Amino acid sequence: MQSTRPIGIFDSGLGGLTVFKSIAEKLPGYDYIYFGDNSRAPYGNRSFNTIHQYTWECVQWLFGQGCPLIILACNTASAKALRTIQQRDMLNGYANKRVLGVIRPTAEVIGDYSQSGEIGVLGTKGTVQSESYAIEINKFFPDVKVYQQACPLWVPLIENGEYNKPGAEYYIKLYLDQILAQSSSIDTLLLACTHYPLLQDRIKAYLPENIQVVAQGDIVANSLVDYLKRHSEIESNITQNGVKRFFTTTDDTQEFDQHASLFFSAPVKSEYVAI
Numbered sequence: 001m002q003s004t005r006p007i008g009i010f011d012s013g014l015g016g017l018t019v020f021k022s023i024a025e026k027l028p029g030y031d032y033i034y035f036g037d038n039s040r041a042p043y044g045n046r047s048f049n050t051i052h053q054y055t056w057e058c059v060q061w062l063f064g065q066g067c068p069l070i071i072l073a074c075n076t077a078s079a080k081a082l083r084t085i086q087q088r089d090m091l092n093g094y095a096n097k098r099v100l101g102v103i104r105p106t107a108e109v110i111g112d113y114s115q116s117g118e119i120g121v122l123g124t125k126g127t128v129q130s131e132s133y134a135i136e137i138n139k140f141f142p143d144v145k146v147y148q149q150a151c152p153l154w155v156p157l158i159e160n161g162e163y164n165k166p167g168a169e170y171y172i173k174l175y176l177d178q179i180l181a182q183s184s185s186i187d188t189l190l191l192a193c194t195h196y197p198l199l200q201d202r203i204k205a206y207l208p209e210n211i212q213v214v215a216q217g218d219i220v221a222n223s224l225v226d227y228l229k230r231h232s233e234i235e236s237n238i239t240q241n242g243v244k245r246f247f248t249t250t251d252d253t254q255e256f257d258q259h260a261s262l263f264f265s266a267p268v269k270s271e272y273v274a275i
Contacts (some may be wrong), residue, residue: 004239006031008067010058013041013159014256015195016073017263019102022217023071024244026225031243033065036260037275038250042155043076044124044193051126055081056089057275059099068237070099071224075123075192075216078103079130098234103132105223106190106216111141113214114188118145120179123192125150133192147186149179151193158195161259163202172199176206191215198263246270 007027009020013036020034037043037058043051055077062070072078078101085099110119121133128150137146153171157163180186187210191197197215204213228235246268248256253270260268 003066004031004241004243005066005068005237006033006243006245007238008032008059008062008065008070009034009073010055010062010070010077011036011072011074011194012043012054012077013038013155013195014259014263015155015158015193016071017260017268018194018197018215019071019073019217019220021264021266022221023224026218026221027228029240029242031239031241032245033062033067034244034246035062035273036246036248036250036256036270038159038248038256039275040249041159042124043074044126044155045152046126048080051076052081052084056085059085059089061273061275063094063097068097069234070097071220072099072101073194073220075102075194076126077101079127079132096233096237098231100224100227102194102216102220103136103192106192106219107133107136108140108223109219110137110188110190110214111144113212114144116185116187117143118147118183118185118187120182120186120189121146121148121192122151122175122179122189122196123148124155125152127192133190145183147179147182149175149182151175151196154199155193155195158198159259163198168199169202172202173206176203180211187211189213247273249273249275 082101128148134146157168248270251272256270257268
C-alpha cells in the first residue's frame, strides 16, 4: 500500500464532516483521513479532563497514521483540549507536527459579518462554558458584543437522524428564542458547532431576514489554505494523491456511513477503529 501523509480531520462524531467537505473542496489534491469518535459522542456535556483525554487519544491515533497536520473540526475539543495539546502534550516528540482548531480562525473574521456589532454564538454546553469564543472574538474585535446560548439537544438530534423530523422544531425554536431574548440588536448568529449546519435552513426559517446565520466550513477551509501557504515546511510534508479515508470508533460502520454521507454530501465508506 502506498505510504501517505494525510491531513487529519477529527471530530467527536459526524459534524466535522461539514468542515471536511469545505476543506476538500478548497484543497482537493491532498490526502485526508477523517476520524469520528462516534462511540463516545457527544463531547459537549463532558468534563474538561474527559474531553482532553478522548481528544488526545484520537490525535495520537491520527499521528500514528502519518498525519503531519490535524484539524480539530470540533468546537468542544478546540475549546477544551487544543491548548493543552499544543502547549503540553506535544512538547516531546512532535516538533514536526501541528494540531489546529476551528475557534481562532472563526474569531478572526466573524466580527466582519456584523453591522450592529452584536453576535450570537450557538454551541454545545462545553463550548459555551469555556467562554472561548467571547475571549477570542474580543482579541480581534474588542468592540463587538458576544452573546452565547448552549443548545445541548441539537447534537443528539443530528447524530440520531432526528433533525429533519417534526419533533426537532420545538428545540430549534427554543434555543433561538433564548439567544435572541438576550439582545434585540443581534444581527449575526454563529453556528459554533460543526454539526449545526444540517439545521441551517430550519434555523433561518425562524429568524427575521436581518439576521444572518454563519457556518464555519468555508471559514476554516479558507484559513487552512492561508496556513499552508505560510507554512511550506508543513505543506510539503503532506502527500497529494487525492485519497480520502474515513474511520470511526463505532462498530456499526454501516450506520455511520449512512449518516456521514448526508454530512459530506457524497458516499462514505468507513473503517472501524478501537480506541
